Amino acid sequence: HEHESSGAAQFVPSPCPSTPDMKLTAAILLSFAAGSTIAARSKAPRAHELTADYSYDSWCAHFNSEPTEEGRVRFAKTLADILEHNANPSASYKRGVNQFTALPPSSVPTGRNAAGRDLLKLKPKAFDESLLNLELPTSVDWREKGVVSPVKNQGHCGSCWAFATTATVESHVAINSGNLFSLSPQQLVACAPNDDHCGGVGGCMGSIPELAYDYLVGAGGMAEEWSYPYVSYSGLTNGTCTDKPEVKITIDGYVKLPENNATAVMAALAHVGPLAINIDASIWHTYESGIFDGCSYTEMEIDHVVELVGYGTDEDSGLDYWLVRNSWSPTFGENGYIRLLRDPVDATPCGVDDQPTMGTGCEGPGGDVRSTQYPCGQCGTVFDVSYPTGADTYV
Numbered sequence: 001h002e003h004e005s006s007g008a009a010q011f012v013p014s015p016c017p018s019t020p021d022m023k024l025t026a027a028i029l030l031s032f033a034a035g036s037t038i039a040a041r042s043k044a045p046r047a048h049e050l051t052a053d054y055s056y057d058s059w060c061a062h063f064n065s066e067p068t069e070e071g072r073v074r075f076a077k078t079l080a081d082i083l084e085h086n087a088n089p090s091a092s093y094k095r096g097v098n099q100f101t102a103l104p105p106s107s108v109p110t111g112r113n114a115a116g117r118d119l120l121k122l123k124p125k126a127f128d129e130s131l132l133n134l135e136l137p138t139s140v141d142w143r144e145k146g147v148v149s150p151v152k153n154q155g156h157c158g159s160c161w162a163f164a165t166t167a168t169v170e171s172h173v174a175i176n177s178g179n180l181f182s183l184s185p186q187q188l189v190a191c192a193p194n195d196d197h198c199g200g201v202g203g204c205m206g207s208i209p210e211l212a213y214d215y216l217v218g219a220g221g222m223a224e225e226w227s228y229p230y231v232s233y234s235g236l237t238n239g240t241c242t243d244k245p246e247v248k249i250t251i252d253g254y255v256k257l258p259e260n261n262a263t264a265v266m267a268a269l270a271h272v273g274p275l276a277i278n279i280d281a282s283i284w285h286t287y288e289s290g291i292f293d294g295c296s297y298t299e300m301e302i303d304h305v306v307e308l309v310g311y312g313t314d315e316d317s318g319l320d321y322w323l324v325r326n327s328w329s330p331t332f333g334e335n336g337y338i339r340l341l342r343d344p345v346d347a348t349p350c351g352v353d354d355q356p357t358m359g360t361g362c363e364g365p366g367g368d369v370r371s372t373q374y375p376c377g378q379c380g381t382v383f384d385v386s387y388p389t390g391a392d393t394y395v
Contacts, residue, residue: 016160016206016304047086047094047288054079056102063099075102082286092319092341093290098331100285122214124256125389131267139312140270141323147174148274148309149182151336153329155233157204162188163327164276164305165212165388169222171274171307172391173249179393181248184228188212190239191219198362203238209276209305209386213254221247221394252390260376262345265385266311275308278384279324280351280375287333291319293341295379300351302373302380311342320344322381341378350376 044062045054056075060067082095142148149170154163162185174180189203192215200206216222223245231239257264257275269275280295281304287294291314310323320342330336343349353373375383 016154016158044097047082047096050079050083050086050096052079052083054097059097059101062097063101065102070104071102074104078102078286091290092317093292093294093339094288095286096288098286098288122210122217122253124210124386125253127255127257127264127268131271132263134267134271136266136270139310141310141312142171142274143309145175147171147180148307148325149180151325151330152185152230152327153233154185154327155230156235157189157232158200158206158235159185159189159204159232160305160327161199161207161209162186162192162212164307165209166222167307167325167327168209168274168276169216169249169251169388169391171309172251172388173393175273176391177393182225183249184223184225184230184245186225186230186232186239187223187228187242187245188215189230189232191215191241191245196362204232204235208278210254210256213251213386213388216251216388217253219245219247221250224248247394250390250392250394251388254386254388257385259384260348260350260374260382262343262348262377262382265308265382266345268385268387269308269311272387274325275385275387277306277308277324277381278302279304279306279381280353280379281306281326284326284333284338287338289334290314291317291321291339291341293378295351297349297351300353300375300380302353302375302383308381308385309337314339322378324381340381342381343377348376348382350374351380353380 044059045051056072057067059065059075060071065071078101079097082097082101085091085095147170149167152163152167154160165188166183166185170181170183173183188207192202192207192212194200194202194207194211198211199208223242227246227248228242231237255268257268265275265277280300280302282301283294283296284292306327307325308322309325311321312323313320321339322342324338324340326332326336326338328336332338351374353375373383377383
């Protein structure tokens with residue numbers, strides 16, 4: 001949930017999973033004084049208001065940060081880059097200032113994952129290929145159906161995998177039962193095992209949705225957030241695992257979509273529900289609005305997990321997009337969301353990720369760790385996609 005307590009520090013959300021050097025930036029992150037980043041963002045200029053006159057001292061005031069000389073230098077460079085980008089009339093998206101603007105790269109690092117799922121005890125259910133024969137609507141937005149909960153904030157913990165899984169499970173429970181619950185990502189962070197280092201080493205150090213589904217089936221379900229609140233904002237603790245959480249919902253497995261199949265992603269999204277997707281979020285931090293097309297296809301690095309909740313076409317630009325819910329609080333992007341460029345299904349470009357151990361899978365014996373992988377779609381949107389099955393209220 002969004003952390004707005006007047007008595008606690010606000011931590012900067014991070015891509016996922018975390019790496020140990022993130023703890024070196026704790027002092028920087030803890031300089032964020034008590035208060036809501038939502039309130040801070042409302043005071044900072046939006047892209048159309050932003051000029052070279054906006055100062056580092058103003059940024060520090062807006063985002064409750066203690067000034068440093070290094071921060072001043074980083075801020076000046078980032079602001080210049082933002083203004084140069086926004087001055088380009090052909091740019092499909094706007095960049096802006098936010099809680100990341102003056103922070104060092106190590107405070108929002110990418111993580112360590114790998115490609116391959118052979119070690120998982122719970123095997124995925126088969127994708128229903130009959131979905132491919134169904135007509136696709138021109139647009140989908142599951143928020144309009146009332147099955148998407150408010151955007152949450154993972155803080156400085158590399159728990160994107162837990163937040164994306166939680167959000168996707170919430171949506172599927174709502175679709176199947178009519179009840180939208182706010183479920184507990186903390187339960188996954190504290191309890192979901194990761195013995196073979198799939199997507200990291202577990203908890204705030206990263207994991208993958210498949211292990212979260214696996215755990216939920218074995219644990220008998222998932223608790224609501226109020227009964228198992230999030231305590232891992234700092235990234236310094238995974239919290240305590242409760243052996244018998246007060247379960248509110250259950251699932252019975254998951255479906256893994258065919259790799260890099262944009263048609264399957266659109267069909268599942270339109271006719272089944274929101275999806276958990278692995279993504280390259282390494283340069284999302286200055287995104288403010290519009291259709292993001294900034295990911296590199298030659299140096300792609302899958303480092304984050306988010307919930308895909310829709311697709312459509314932008315009325316102003318005519319560009320097709322994917323609608324993605326992030327877990328960096330509503331201060332990020334378009335009220336917590338980012339729209340990614342959606343290429344034609346028969347012409348979806350693929351990128352090269354030559355560091356799969358920074359991507360999406362397992363390191364243990366038997367893990368299929370590829371030396372190179374080829375994620376397709378903007379930022380790898382259609383590369384690694386899944387959703388839970390049998391999601392319903394606990395009986």
